[in-house]
Each structure stands twice: as C-alpha cells, then as structure tokens.
Amino acid sequence: MTTASPDQLRRMYEDMVTARLYEERLQDEYMEGKRPGFDISTGEIPGELHLAAGQEAAAVGVCHHLRDDDTVTAPHRPHHVAIAKRVDLKRMTAEIFGRETGLCSGKGGHMHLFDPDVNFACSGIIAEGCPPAVGAGLAAKKRNTDSVAVAYLGEGAIDQGGFLESLNLASVHDLPVVFVVEDNDWAISMPKERVTRPDDGSKRADGFDMHGVRVDSDDARAVYEAGGEAVGRARDGNGPTLLEVQVHRRMGHFMGDPETYRPEEDQERAAARDSIDRLAADMREFGIDDQELEEIRDRAANRVDEAVTWAKQQPLPEPEAAHDHAFTNPPEGVTSEEPEFADSGAAAGGDD
C-alpha cells in the first residue's frame, strides 16, 4: 500500500490547483478575440480547446509516481496530465498560444504537446496514444531499464481497437505499462451507458489476463495508492495494469460546446464533487492549516500567471517555418551519393 505522506499531499494539491487554475485561465484567454459571436478560427488561442477541470486527481495520483525517464502519452485533453508530468509550463503555454518558442514550435498545439525532456507525448486521435506507450514499455524491457510507460485515455476510448490491441500486446509480453482511463461519464454527448459495456471499464483487463482496478471515488489519495501499486508493478517487471478512475467533467467537451444534451443535474453533480476540495479537507486533518493551503494556491496562481504572461510575449512563427520539421534527416536519407562498385551490374553495363 502506497499511502501519500503529508508532503506528497502538498505536492499533489499544488499540481491539482495549478491544473485547475490553468484551465480556468485558458477558458478566459480563449474567448479573447472570439466575441461577440463565437468564431473558433479567431482570437489569441487557435483551434479547438479541450479543458480538463475536474480530472486533476487522475493526473497527479499516477504521474507523481513517475520519473522524467518514464513515458506518458496523453489524449486530446492533456493539460492536467502534462502539469503532473512536469512538462515545461511556459513552453507548453506558448505552444497553446501558437508561438514560435512553444514546445513544438507552434506545429502541434494544445492537442499535440510533445516534451522529450520528460518523455511526454500526445495524440489527438482517440486511444491512439496507447500503442506508442506500449512501445515505450517494450523499449524499457528490451534495454532492461526500470522505466515505465503510462497511457491516458478517456472512458469513451476503451471501445477503440487500438486500446484493446494494446492491452493484449502489453499483457502477452508483460510490459511495464499502465493504462489510465479517466472516466468522466461522457464521450462528448454520449453517456457511458449508451455506448459501452461493461459499466466498470477496468473489467476489460480480465479478458487479457492482466490486473484491472477501478477507483470509484475521484479521490487523489485513493488514486495515488492505486497508481503506486500499478506503477510499482510495472517497474518491478510484473506486467501491465489497467486503472480506471472516476473523474468529473466540470466544463464542456470543448470550448463552444453548448452541452444542451447534458442534464443540469449532471452538471451540478459534477461541480459538487470536487477532488481538490476533498484533498484540502484531508490535508487539514493532517494538520496542514488554511494559511498553508492558501500559500500553495497563491504559488500555483503565480505560476499560471507567469506562464501565460510569458507565452503571450512570445513571437508568432514565420509563415515559412511551416516547411520545417517534416523530416529529421534530409529527404535523400543519410547520403546523397550513389555508391560505385567496380564489379556491379551497372558498371558492367547491366550484364548479369
């Protein structure tokens, strides 16, 4: 059992508050320049924006067991996971604002954040971050290191072939991979019960003869315990785990989502179950007082503000930069020279 120490609670609280404040700040920033009508193709932040407020516990509870050399793949809703994995917040924010100094030079954007310093990558296609996570686990096993890989996905993604195939591949090779399903009850407008059986997604693990566990409570401490067990199992060479965590979607699927499909009671229920408040209450029981909690919140707020302020001062990329980065090597590969062999068919005039 990996019980979180008071210091660990402080660290989780700080990252969770940072992630929440970050999403709330981006929510405001995103609307800049898009009004009076809402035009998605205008404003400071380009493109779609999928915010993760209410899903923080799933991010910190697992990622706080990870080292920089451990790999994380995240889906289209990645900010909270990136923060918990210690992705550079300033450069990530610059990327989201489409700036030249962003993590991906403005090529990727909010759904496609890549930070090799902490082995973090994304895919905007549902469940398609799972196979690369399996690949990171495979590399660790082949090289006999004890690093692990974690793939994040939503509950809607557990119906996707790429996920199911990844479970099998990870299981049959006992790979050090943890699949973390963030169950926020909604695949955009589709409630889980309409599109997925069984209700408890962690049962998918049974069919692949691997460990499966569901944390039903959106509780950072409970996720930390389950995450510690799963990451520890992977690191010790004892194979993969499927971990499903109940979280709550406090915002729309994407900015601009009218959410007309979602009953008001469901929105209220999600808002009422706040894993950050819950963790703060636990911390008070450990003797961490309100003043300290406020200090942590202030620190988080400053960090978010610094990142956003810095990002907005960064230059936009030059249009011509669009042509860079399609390849690492030159198009011709590692050489531009055709070899010459004295006795080759070509030299002999094609006579073989």
Next chain:
Amino acid sequence: MSTPEQEAVGRTATMSDAMVEAVAHEMRADEEVFYMGEDVADYGGIFDSTTGLLDEFGRDRVMDVPISETAYLGAAVGAAQAGMRPIAELMFVDFFGVAMDQIYNQMAKNTYMSGGSFSVPMVLTTAVGGTYNDAAQHSQTLYGTFAHLPGMKVVAPSTAYDAKGLMHNAIRDDDPVVYMFHKRLMGIGWLPAPDGPKTPVPKEDYTIPFGKADVKREGDDVTVVTLGLHVHRALEAAEMLADEGIETEVIDLRTLKPLDRETVLESVRKTGRLVVVDEDYRSYGVTGEIISSVAEADLDSLEAVERVAVPDVPIPYSRPMEDAVIPGTDDVAEAVRSVGE
C-alpha cells in the same frame, strides 16, 4: 452562381440544412435508411450534419455509436450487404486511419470481389478541411486518398443546392458513396461560412448525377478547377481578377469519382490556361490527376498550367503557418495571373 431555376425556388438554405433535408426525406421514404455515428443523436452532429433527425426518427434510426470506427463502419458495410441503406458518419476524415480496412478492403471492394453478386448501398459521410487551426490530425481533406482507391464514389459539394442533390443520389445509389462535407461550408454558428454555400434549394427532392462538374463562373482567359471550400476562394479571386481584366472560368468538380474530365477539357480548349486548386496535399493528388488528364487527352490545348495546393507537409497548428500552407484567395489570384502572362 445559382441558376434561374434555383433562384425561382424563393428560399435559401445552409449546406447543413440542405444535407439534413435530403437525409430526412430518404428516411421518411424508406425505412431501411438509418444514420449512425458519434454524437449524431442528441448533439445533432458536431458539424450540424444530423440536426433534428433524432427528434423525428428516434434512437433506432439515428444511432449514437461507440468510438469504434472499425466496428460501426464495418457494421454499415454488413447492414448494406444485407440490403439496408445505412449512412455512417466518420466525425473527421482524419480518423479514417483507425478503420481503413473496413473502408477500403471491405466497403470499397466487396462488390467487385463478389463479381457483382453483392452490393454495398451505403453512404460514408465525413467532415473535411482546415482553416480553423485544428492542426495536423483534424484539418485534412484527404480528397486524393479516397479518390485514389477504386470502388468508392466520392463527392465533395460546395453549395447547399449541390449538397442536397448529391445526398439524394448518394443514398439511393446501390454503391458505397463517400460524402465529404467541408466544415467551413456547413453554416455552423462557431465556424462562420463564406456567403457562397448558402444557396436557393428546392423543397422537393432531386438528384444530381455523380461525375458532372459544374461551371460556377464562365470566363475566356483562364480555367480554374477546384472543389469544396476553394470553389468560393476561386470565385472571390475571379471577382478580383475581373477588375484587372482577366476573365476566369471556375469549375467546381463536385464529384471526384467519377471525374468529369470532359468539362475540364472543354474549358481548357477554350482558355488554354489551367490552374488547379486543391486543399489536399500537392503530390499524388487531385492537382496531378486533373493536369495529367488534360495533358493526356489534348496536350496541345495547354499553353500554361499551375497548381495551388497544400505543400507536402502536415497541417501546422499556429495561424501564420496554417495560412501559409492552405491556399488563400490571393494564392489563387496569383496563380491565375502567372498563367495568364
């Protein structure tokens, strides 16, 4: 851009309204027609492709499906082979990768491989296109990819009038039809459309044949061949160029498979100058196909040629870079001027 007959209709519709009207008409007429996809029921389609259908037809016929494109697109193939007429929606064309086997090894080939003993009467609807900074995995058109593979009819309307007529034909056709609708043309509240796609649309049902391009603007100097969003950018460029004394003919392909080579050739024989504009990648795509078709059929008719397309890089996220790779009105005008010199 609309004909006198269309004008006489007396009402206009968005492309979304026109598409949905055709689908609803066919669902009323034939109980075997049903629609399935992600977020097509309560949400009404992320890009307004199914607005209001759930209310009229209920969940049996307007089905939300799991995020399992291989399963539900393949299920559409199976239901079609069983004689039903499914319409299955791939939310973004970029997602084709997770289900391509069902699309091109099953849907596209079963008629041929069965020696014609099976038909696959289904429509695969899918949203295409960029211009709103959604980056490399959500902004492609992939016109060339789908048009390249045999066995599918492929349409890409640019106006509400065309969208409705092509949808009626797509649903009634006994072959698989890939119906590619550009997000920017639908008339979605959060993604404002240009003025062009909202056209007069007859209330009654009508069919537009596949493989018939439409000359959206006549001109004697230069031929511009294009489709989808870029029909409107080309028309805008043509207006600019008219002030400079260059008369541009704008051909809207409307259908990629079958391809109306004859209309293109006829126009090039008149103008001698050809510009092909495509929101897909430059190499191995629509631009190359159109130009080589003309060159093959009548090389002497070609005096000058240019293509305007996305250079061979993924679509970048940041606005200055996306604007640089997706052809704009100015890029089209510049190409027309350059072949006109």
